[in-house]
Amino acid sequence: MLKIRLMRVGKRNQPSYRIIITEARSKRDGKYVESLGNWNPKTNELKIDKKRYDYWLNHGAQPTLRVRKLHEEAT
Numbered sequence: 001m002l003k004i005r006l007m008r009v010g011k012r013n014q015p016s017y018r019i020i021i022t023e024a025r026s027k028r029d030g031k032y033v034e035s036l037g038n039w040n041p042k043t044n045e046l047k048i049d050k051k052r053y054d055y056w057l058n059h060g061a062q063p064t065l066r067v068r069k070l071h072e073e074a075t
Helices: 050-058 065-074
Strands: 002-011 014-023 034-040 045-048
Touching: 002 050, 002 065, 034 050, 045 065
Parallel strands: none
Antiparallel strands: 002 014, 014 034, 034 045
């Protein structure tokens, strides 16, 4: 099962996250299939490829609760 979730990147005390497609049982920062965008929680700046997000939803990927909320705020 594929998941749409956040992957932490950035320095210590300066988190930034990538929105990725990954296997549900893989590690948080492990291998991923595709990167859909990024989110900076300090500035609350979100960049996401909405066409690819919708594509993966239609192909059975399940977003996590945080990603779902971020996407709803962006639209």
